[in-house]
Amino acid sequence: xxxxxxxxxxxxxxxxxxxxxxxxxxxxxxxxxxxxxxxxxxxxxxxxxxxxxxxxxxxxxxxxxxxxxxxxxxxxxxxxxxxxxxxxxxxxxxxxxxxxxxxxxxxxxxxxxxxxxxxxxxxxxxxxxxxxxxxxxxxxxxxxxxxxxxxxxxxxxxxxxxxxxxxxxxxxxxxxxxxxxxxxxxxxxxxxxxxxxxxxxxxxxxxxxxxxxxxxxxxxxxxxxxxxxxxxxxxxxxxxxxxxxxxxxxxxxxxxxxxxxxxxxxxxxxxxxxxxxxx
Numbered sequence: 001x002x003x004x005x006x007x008x009x010x011x012x013x014x015x016x017x018x019x020x021x022x023x024x025x026x027x028x029x030x031x032x033x034x035x036x037x038x039x040x041x042x043x044x045x046x047x048x049x050x051x052x053x054x055x056x057x058x059x060x061x062x063x064x065x066x067x068x069x070x071x072x073x074x075x076x077x078x079x080x081x082x083x084x085x086x087x088x089x090x091x092x093x094x095x096x097x098x099x100x101x102x103x104x105x106x107x108x109x110x111x112x113x114x115x116x117x118x119x120x121x122x123x124x125x126x127x128x129x130x131x132x133x134x135x136x137x138x139x140x141x142x143x144x145x146x147x148x149x150x151x152x153x154x155x156x157x158x159x160x161x162x163x164x165x166x167x168x169x170x171x172x173x174x175x176x177x178x179x180x181x182x183x184x185x186x187x188x189x190x191x192x193x194x195x196x197x198x199x200x201x202x203x204x205x206x207x208x209x210x211x212x213x214x215x216x217x218x219x220x221x222x223x224x225x226x227x228x229x230x231x232x233x234x235x236x237x238x239x240x241x242x243x244x245x246x247x248x249x250x251x252x253x254x255x256x257x258x259x260x261x262x263x264x265x266x267x268x269x270x271x272x273x274x275x276x277x278x279x
Contacts, residue, residue: 010101027070034063063138073128107145143275151271157262167276171251173218174274180206188263217248
């Protein structure tokens with residue numbers, strides 16, 4: 001069952017999707033919160049404070065997602081059993097995916113973990129009903145339920161193309177795959193985001209039509225394969241990043257003007273995949 005309401009918490013699910021708890025909607029309340037990590041300090045003799053980040057936004061702190069609902073039991077024993085199952089399931093999941101859903105059943109998810117043991121209230125009027133409060137620590141932005149994917153075939157250098165981030169926050173977790181279509185399909189490849197200046201380069205060269213270079217910006221991982229992805233080896237040592245960037249690559253909200261450059265004549269497919277992020 002869904003609520004005809006603005007976006008609310010729907011369920012908590014394990015990483016493998018095998019364990020899930022859907023929140024009851026009786027007496028439902030949802031209250032998200034997130035602070036920002038302030039980077040300011042008072043100055044002697046001055047009002048207010050000095051903000052070390054200037055016009056830039058402060059970094060996000062761990063969010064907190066609170067949800068409240070009532071468990072309705074057919075008996076006291078049934079109500080207690082439902083609460084016990086709630087506690088055990090949420091605790092067992094550990095780090096999992098917390099889902100939001102809106103009135104159009106569009107879902108978003110984030111990485112989260114139960115922050116404290118679920119609390120409940122007993123009073124003389126409760127009968128077989130248990131009002132429950134859950135609090136989750138949120139460790140990521142919200143992401144679209146399905147990934148944004150795309151690819152471009154590259155046979156000239158430099159090669160311009162566009163990646164559009166449909167979210168409203170920068171996408172920092174992206175997987176790029178450079179897949180050679182022939183021996184020498186890529187040589188000293190470089191990917192640049194002309195929109196924000198981010199770049200990533202590698203001195204790895206393709207040796208066959210099964211060569212692949214995989215860049216995973218979430219895990220800060222670079223992998224090399226000459227078996228079309230069947231077996232990977234670490235290739236981080238051959239990568240060079242832009243001099244002032246904090247990660248491998250970042251896609252700004254909206255269209256991103258990208259450019260691929262090769263040290264020879266390329267023949268490859270460049271693929272990307274990411275979950276659109278939302279503040």
